[in-house]
Amino acid sequence: MSETGGVREVKSAARTVELLEVLAARGDRPARLQELADELGVPRSSMYALLQTLISRGWVRTDVTGSLYGIGMHALLTGTSYLDSDPRVRAVRPYLDEASQALGETLHLGRLDGRHVTYLATRESHEYLRTISRVGRRLPAHVGALGKALLAERGEEELPEGPYEALTPRSHTSRESLAADLTEVRARGYSIDREEGVTGIVGFGFTLRYDSPVRDAISCSVPVARLTPEHEGRIVAVMREIRAKIEATAPGTGGAPHWRR
Structure with missing residues (x-):
């Protein structure tokens, strides 16, 4: 486990941030579950649970079939807050x-x-x-x-x-x-x-x-x-x-x- 400023990195938090960064970098190219699991090197079931959690909170969005994933509205709200502050x-x-x-x-x-x-x-x-x-x-x-x-x-x-x-x-x-x-x-x-x-x-x-x-x-x-x-x-x-x-x-x-x- 890596350390930041002498403090141990929280693995689940790091994985969440990495997922959001991957989705943001893809722009208008939504990703499939297996693509994300492979890119971040995590089990498919763990990735699915993480995606569902972020969808419920507005950080990730999915299409009507539930098979494609992209960055959500709350990422925009957070970015706007950075600029406004x-x-x-x-x-x-x-x-x-x-x-x-x-x-x-x-x-x-x-x-x-x-x-x-x-x-x-x-x-x-x-x-x-x-x-x-x-x-x-x-x-x-x-x-x-x-x-x-x-x-x-x-x-x-x-x-x-x-x-x-x-x-x-x-x-x-x-x-x-x-x-x-x-x-x-x-x-x-x-x-x-x-x-x-x-x-x-x-x-x-x-x-x-x-x-x-x-x-x-x-x-x-x-x-x-x-x-x-x-x-x-x-x-x-x-x-x-x-x-x-x-x-x-x-x-x-x-x-x-x-x-x-």
Whole structure:
């Protein structure tokens, strides 16, 4: 049995969380009982009992035949509570609106979560839609403007060993190439993702230094076809201004808990 912070992990609780994570990762692909039992390495009967318990509490849903399983409504309610309770997210949202009005492009707020970045807020462009950027989506940190901006705040020794997953032909797949890019990010003061995460999309990422270590960043995403040198200069200028406003007005922790994530 594994330990966390010197406390023994509760096996049944860990299995429940693992099941919910598996179902969440499947998105719109529901799972069958045997698939879940095999993936988590538990007896079919134990998995069935766990699923029924979670269905009764709204964390898992099933189809009319009772043979397919997916993530339930209560997972959404819990995720929404996370966003609503975070003062940083509340503080940044109005400035994403301001940047969206000024630029007409897609804006994001993301948070570093291990080797990934999770989107916490998004303002979509009226010109194009990117479903990959929806709130709650997690992407590898090495492929996007948000992640690269945040990784650049950390030392090279903290970068995970490669090889890295390639989402496009332009994605970094080695520790060496990513480290070289991050050196440029530090010198420039912001990151650039030129079709590394999504083909046809360029992103510009700016960290928000209201926490130490830095955990959050904002970005602007633009289709390659609309990105001229003049527009790029405008994006960088507006995003720098927005970052300064956020950092000047973001709430201090005060008496509130300083969450690890």
